[in-house]
Amino acid sequence: MDEKTAELRDIFIETTGSETVTERQTESRGSLADVDDPEEVRARVLDLVTTMRDRYEFETDCADDDLVNLVVGYFDGESDEELALELDVPPETVRTARLDLHLVRDADREAPFDMDRLDKLLVEGADDDAIAERLDEPLEIVAQFRPVAEADIRSSRVNYRFRDDFAELLTDDDLSQRMAEDARNDGLREATEDIETDVSL
Incomplete structure (x- = not known):
């Protein structure tokens, strides 16, 4: 588990009281790399x-x-x-x-603020207005980067x-x-x- 995933996991546990953050991976049907x-x-x-x-x-x-x-x-x-x-x-x-x-590109994450802060606010359930206020950014900026953070969070929850x-x-x-x-x-x-x-x- 990398540092960002571990941090998101801790935030999730703190806010939900549940340790069920990721799903159990099923057995893959053969090696993907061999195809x-x-x-x-x-x-x-x-x-x-x-x-x-x-x-x-x-x-x-x-x-x-x-x-x-x-x-x-x-x-x-x-x-x-x-x-x-x-x-x-x-x-x-x-x-x-x-x-x-x-499929998130590195360029998608080039925000004028620390994306980890946005991840944390989303996991806490903050809406766009609250996020804009906490990050001191316009709503348009929040709307631009929110889908990126949400995609990363969804991806991290399935490892x-x-x-x-x-x-x-x-x-x-x-x-x-x-x-x-x-x-x-x-x-x-x-x-x-x-x-x-x-x-x-």
């Missing part, structure tokens, strides 16, 4: 996405296939803007979908299970690049299917 078939990897990513959708209330209505493409692109190093072009959605939607999936499983499946650079390229090609093919061409030879 090198892109279709099998995609199926496992889809399984994780659908499990998360069942467990959490997603903020976007992105289709599961789009979320799989988002996860693959994220681990291939694509920016929110690049992913937005591929998925034909605004970058803000990509950001929200990422946070739904516990970062989903994030780590995604990473284990997709940290093979060659595999993730191949899958990302396939996803891009599929998106390009769909985008051009209805375009009629009139070429005279």
Whole structure:
């Protein structure tokens, strides 16, 4: 357990009186890292996405296939803007979908205050007005960083299970690049299917 997780655990116990902070992890179905078939990897990513959708209330209505493409692109190093072009959605939607999936970028946490303070206030159940007052920040800033902190808290409560499983499946650079390229090609093919061409030879 890292220092941040331990701190969140202590805060949770103090405020709820319960030590049940994380779920017991179930036995995994084989080693994720040993899978090198892109279709099998995609199926496992889809399984994780659908499990998360069942467990959490997603903020976007992105289709599961789009979320799989988002996860693959994220681990291939694509920016929110690049992913937005591929998925034909605004970058803000990509950001929200990422946070739904516990995929937080370091840049998401670059707040003008200590994010640990926001984590603590959220665990205590503070609303946006109270948080803004305690942090001495505008409500717009609180609204920007609250989803980031909430995603980190949700992830920590399951021992970062989903994030780590995604990473284990997709940290093979060659595999993730191949899958990302396939996803891009599929998106390009769909985008051009209805375009009629009139070429005279």
